Amino acid sequence: MVLNGIDESYDTLHNKFKDRIEYLENLPKIDEKRPIEDVIKESGFGRRDFLKWAGAITAMLSLPSTFTPLMADAIKVADRLPIIWLHMAECTGCTESLLRSANPTIDSLIFDHISLEYQETIMTAAGWQAEENLENAMKKYKDRYILMVEGGIPSADTEHYLTIGGHGKTGKATAQEASENAAVIFAIGTCSAFGGVQAASPNPSNAVSLSEVTDRTVINVPGCPPSEKNIVGTLMHYLLYGTLPALDVYNRPKWAYRLRIHDLCERRGHFDAGEFVEQFGDEGAKDGYCLYKVGCKGPYTFNNCSKQKFNQGTSWPVQAGFGCMGCSEPDFWDTMGTVNEPLSDKLYNTTFGGMGADATADRIGLTLLTATAVGIAGHAAISAYKNPKE
Amino acid sequence: MSKRVVVDPITRIEGHLRAEVIVNDDGVVEDAFVSSTLWRGLEVIAKGRDPRNVPLIMQRICGVCTYSHYLKSTMAMEDALGIKIPYNAELVRTLMDAALFLHDHVVHFYHLHGVDWIDIVSALDADLEKASKEAFKYSDNPIGTGVNELKKVKETVAKFASHPQGLGPFANAYWGHSTYKLTPEQNLIGLAHYLKALEMQRIIAQMQAIFGGKNPHPQSLVVGGVTCVMDILDPARMSEFMVKFKKVQNFVHNAYYADILMAAKMYKTEPSVMKPMGVKNFMAFDSMKVSRDESLFDSGIIMNGDLSKVFDLDISKITEEATHSWYKDDEPLHPYDGKTEGNYTGFVDGESIGPDGNIIHSKNIDPKGKYSWIKSPRYDGNPMEVGPLASILVSYAKGNKKVVKIVDDFLGKADIPASALFSTLGRTAGRMLQAKLIADYGLIAFDSLIENLKVDQETCATYTIDKDKEYKGVGMGDVPRGMLSHWVRIKNGVVSNYQAVVPSTWNAGPIDSKGVKGPYEADLVGLKIADITQPLEIIRIIHSYDPCIACAVHVMDTKGNKLSEYKVDPLYGGVCSV
Numbered sequence: 001m002v003l004n005g006i007d008e009s010y011d012t013l014h015n016k017f018k019d020r021i022e023y024l025e026n027l028p029k030i031d032e033k034r035p036i037e038d039v040i041k042e043s044g045f046g047r048r049d050f051l052k053w054a055g056a057i058t059a060m061l062s063l064p065s066t067f068t069p070l071m072a073d074a075i076k077v078a079d080r081l082p083i084i085w086l087h088m089a090e091c092t093g094c095t096e097s098l099l100r101s102a103n104p105t106i107d108s109l110i111f112d113h114i115s116l117e118y119q120e121t122i123m124t125a126a127g128w129q130a131e132e133n134l135e136n137a138m139k140k141y142k143d144r145y146i147l148m149v150e151g152g153i154p155s156a157d158t159e160h161y162l163t164i165g166g167h168g169k170t171g172k173a174t175a176q177e178a179s180e181n182a183a184v185i186f187a188i189g190t191c192s193a194f195g196g197v198q199a200a201s202p203n204p205s206n207a208v209s210l211s212e213v214t215d216r217t218v219i220n221v222p223g224c225p226p227s228e229k230n231i232v233g234t235l236m237h238y239l240l241y242g243t244l245p246a247l248d249v250y251n252r253p254k255w256a257y258r259l260r261i262h263d264l265c266e267r268r269g270h271f272d273a274g275e276f277v278e279q280f281g282d283e284g285a286k287d288g289y290c291l292y293k294v295g296c297k298g299p300y301t302f303n304n305c306s307k308q309k310f311n312q313g314t315s316w317p318v319q320a321g322f323g324c325m326g327c328s329e330p331d332f333w334d335t336m337g338t339v340n341e342p343l344s345d346k347l348y349n350t351t352f353g354g355m356g357a358d359a360t361a362d363r364i365g366l367t368l369l370t371a372t373a374v375g376i377a378g379h380a381a382i383s384a385y386k387n388p389k390e
Numbered sequence: 391m392s393k394r395v396v397v398d399p400i401t402r403i404e405g406h407l408r409a410e411v412i413v414n415d416d417g418v419v420e421d422a423f424v425s426s427t428l429w430r431g432l433e434v435i436a437k438g439r440d441p442r443n444v445p446l447i448m449q450r451i452c453g454v455c456t457y458s459h460y461l462k463s464t465m466a467m468e469d470a471l472g473i474k475i476p477y478n479a480e481l482v483r484t485l486m487d488a489a490l491f492l493h494d495h496v497v498h499f500y501h502l503h504g505v506d507w508i509d510i511v512s513a514l515d516a517d518l519e520k521a522s523k524e525a526f527k528y529s530d531n532p533i534g535t536g537v538n539e540l541k542k543v544k545e546t547v548a549k550f551a552s553h554p555q556g557l558g559p560f561a562n563a564y565w566g567h568s569t570y571k572l573t574p575e576q577n578l579i580g581l582a583h584y585l586k587a588l589e590m591q592r593i594i595a596q597m598q599a600i601f602g603g604k605n606p607h608p609q610s611l612v613v614g615g616v617t618c619v620m621d622i623l624d625p626a627r628m629s630e631f632m633v634k635f636k637k638v639q640n641f642v643h644n645a646y647y648a649d650i651l652m653a654a655k656m657y658k659t660e661p662s663v664m665k666p667m668g669v670k671n672f673m674a675f676d677s678m679k680v681s682r683d684e685s686l687f688d689s690g691i692i693m694n695g696d697l698s699k700v701f702d703l704d705i706s707k708i709t710e711e712a713t714h715s716w717y718k719d720d721e722p723l724h725p726y727d728g729k730t731e732g733n734y735t736g737f738v739d740g741e742s743i744g745p746d747g748n749i750i751h752s753k754n755i756d757p758k759g760k761y762s763w764i765k766s767p768r769y770d771g772n773p774m775e776v777g778p779l780a781s782i783l784v785s786y787a788k789g790n791k792k793v794v795k796i797v798d799d800f801l802g803k804a805d806i807p808a809s810a811l812f813s814t815l816g817r818t819a820g821r822m823l824q825a826k827l828i829a830d831y832g833l834i835a836f837d838s839l840i841e842n843l844k845v846d847q848e849t850c851a852t853y854t855i856d857k858d859k860e861y862k863g864v865g866m867g868d869v870p871r872g873m874l875s876h877w878v879r880i881k882n883g884v885v886s887n888y889q890a891v892v893p894s895t896w897n898a899g900p901i902d903s904k905g906v907k908g909p910y911e912a913d914l915v916g917l918k919i920a921d922i923t924q925p926l927e928i929i930r931i932i933h934s935y936d937p938c939i940a941c942a943v944h945v946m947d948t949k950g951n952k953l954s955e956y957k958v959d960p961l962y963g964g965v966c967s968v
Binding site: 089094096158161167 | 430431432434435440442443446447450451452453454456476497501588591592595596599600601602603604605606607608609610612614615617618619620621623732734736737752753763847848849850852
């Protein structure tokens with residue numbers, strides 16, 4: 001059986017997880033006095049709430065519900081893993097996204113509990129004291145800490161466009177050093193994963209992704225910003241598997257980035273029926289028609305927004321009538337064209353240049369979509385600039 | 391002998407910032423320099439792109455004030471293209487703005503700035519009964535301060551304190567510092583609200599996401615209006631917004647307002663937070679349109695702390711220079727004549743006070759040369775402070791009835807004169823007063839929207855972009871950190887020039903060619919530091935501005951365009967006040 005790209009039966013996987021949890025259990029706790037079960041209980045969550053949450057995470061990671069108790073066990077050993085979170089050239093949006101999962105959800109308890117050793121936005125220490133916290137954490141938890149990096153990294157002769165600390169160390173040097181001794185490395189957000197907005201042409205600061213400055217494997221969790229669910233889910237996946245998740249060609253975990261936005265879109269029925277918003281605010285917009293013709297890049301974008309949404313399920317850009325802008329794809333600022341127009345020169349699968357992370361599904365969808373795309377592309381190109389009231 | 395103290399990184403802000411001060415033997419700051427240590431160059435990236443794409447790029451200037459740049463950039467495009475957006479769209483933008491202000495101010499006070507005022511460790515000594523009673527002094531309906539609730543909070547802190555590494559993200563801070571002035575009971579109340587505010591900010595973010603699709607980085611504004619027509623036509627969705635707004639309103643009244651009042655009473659005699667400001671010039675711009683003829687904030691200029699006179703703001707008097715900034719402008723130049731290339735000269739080898747009080751080697755700022763990625767903007771040659779306090783002061787001095795009432799009430803309750811507002815405490819209080827203004831009156835926009843939807847359901851204007859025409863325009867207004875303006879020129883159907891003059895640039899810029907300091911640096915000079923290895927006083931002052939450094943440093947010049955070439959059409963001036 002193929003599961004997340006791993007050819008194993010669920011039984012084998014189940015046993016593997018058990019071993020993994022046992023292994024983690026035997027690691028020294030960071031905090032001896034604070035078992036996570038107590039923290040959860042004291043925060044007013046019953047076992048029922050806790051299992052409900054564990055069940056949601058299980059489903060998100062595409063595991064059968066029989067894994068829920070294991071997931072609950074995994075959370076209990078989460079406090080063996082310290083996290084270091086670095087800020088590079090960024091806007092802090094990814095940290096803000098993480099904060100949206102804040103108290104009193106269980107997600108945040110995990111994060112509080114997992115021992116966030118260094119996080120410039122929320123930590124209290126500053127200056128030398130902050131630098132000391134980072135050095136201590138890197139030394140003390142060598143080969144054990146989870147490194148999460150937010151932001152692109154200025155490089156080449158403009159490397160010093162970012163320096164941190166009293167010694168004027170460059171962001172790149174800090175990121176490299178922290179990468180060396182990390183147990184696992186996650187690039188949080190499109191900037192860290194692919195360079196992001198500052199790397200858009202002409203890239204004045206020569207910003208690059210984290211994977212370009214380290215030899216270590218980097219797991220990319222792109223999005224601008226990624227939803228809090230994808231950040232937490234990535235971590236839980238690592239806790240359970242202890243190995244890298246199955247990744248697509250851009251090193252994105254398949255459990256979150258396997259499907260196109262388009263595949264599970266709530267407006268998909270309207271696409272299939274040929275019902276499109278022709279212009280923002282028109283009758284179609286009021287009726288929730290498909291946004292393809294006003295520039296939705298859902299067909300070229302791999303992410304789980306249509307399923308997970310944002311802000312605890314409040315909404316997502318397609319629901320708000322704008323459409324997807326492709327923010328979890330590499331170089332999307334340069335390759336996705338004009339935001340409020342369809343990509344007339346692109347077919348369904350060309351984000352992967354035809355190679356396809358998911359070639360079979362591509363081919364199935366392609367026939368249908370190409371016909372529609374070609375048909376409407378010409379029309380859309382004309383209508384975008386034209387005032388229909390004229 | 392004077393000593394140098396370097397604070398880098400300053401944490402609990404957006405972005406990368408360093409402060410360096412020279413302290414004499416009495417612990418008094420003789421000179422101070424502030425440097426931003428990151429540059430991204432987003433305006434360069436904007437050039438040559440479709441005008442409809444640029445607001446989304448500009449939004450990525452900052453993920454904290456995540457909506458401000460999106461909004462002002464969209465407004466700049468609309469101003470340039472001569473678009474008058476539908477009234478519904480203006481009101482929806484105001485409601486999203488209200489959510490942003492409330493989110494930003496609450497998070498700033500509790501999670502970024504609060505621990506400069508609240509000593510978490512001291513809360514461990516609090517008497518629960520006393521603390522619970524204490525809370526009634528500042529609010530008739532205090533939030534989360536019942537004895538049992540406080541007991542829980544205290545237990546949480548106790549666990550943090552017994553953490554082997556200290557206090558997790560709270561580790562290695564300046565707890566017990568002599569300039570913390572709250573009693574253990576008051577610290578416990580503040581801490582209870584710190585935890586409560588974590589939940590609140592999530593609700594406020596949801597408020598914005600109702601109309602914005604997500605937060606951070608909402609995605610429902612387009613040039614011409616808004617896209618969330620389905621949401622505003624859905625009564626369930628609208629009531630969801632209102633219910634959340636009222637929850638937040640209650641928090642602002644009974645926690646945020648109450649805590650600032652408590653802090654004002656306790657800190658009004660602490661010299662390091664009452665020290666008069668170094669720059670007493672303020673600037674603000676009309677914003678938050680709540681009905682056809684009313685905006686919550688006013689425009690104007692106050693000079694030298696004189697509240698008896700408010701001058702009109704003339705945008706042609708805004709200039710920028712880069713004498714001490716890492717750009718290739720060797721001499722002071724008009725900002726729009728500046729060069730676009732970075733010219734990083736770095737720090738110089740030197741010494742400073744290490745964490746143990748010993749002199750250690752460090753990389754230091756050379757104040758004679760260039761030392762920051764931020765430029766020095768000036769109004770008519772003067773440094774200006776922008777931000778919530780500036781906005782409140784301008785509206786107050788202009789006699790805005792809503793603002794006068796809120797400010798006078800607060801001054802009366804805290805028993806401080808209006809002049810006390812010209813201080814670090816005043817700046818922190820000003821931010822709360824602005825949040826209170828929005829919490830009290832923001833729903834006027836909601837009512838206006840409901841009324842208007844009965845007769846008009848337009849949400850997006852149509853327009854054409856003529857590739858043979860040249861356009862220019864500005865989007866201006868007060869955002870949570872102060873006055874922000876985005877300037878654009880469009881040629882051949884694409885952006886040919888882009889410029890953003892942002893709040894943190896006004897406040898955090900380095901000295902100008904005449905050696906005159908901006909607000910941050912000027913505020914630090916003359917400050918007495920109790921313990922130079924624990925410069926809490928410096929951090930408190932810097933945080934009181936709510937630094938947003940990614941905002942400040944992306945700013946750079948566009949070649950060969952003078953500010954005087956940008957003229958704001960008075961007809962569309964109104965668009966800027968959305």
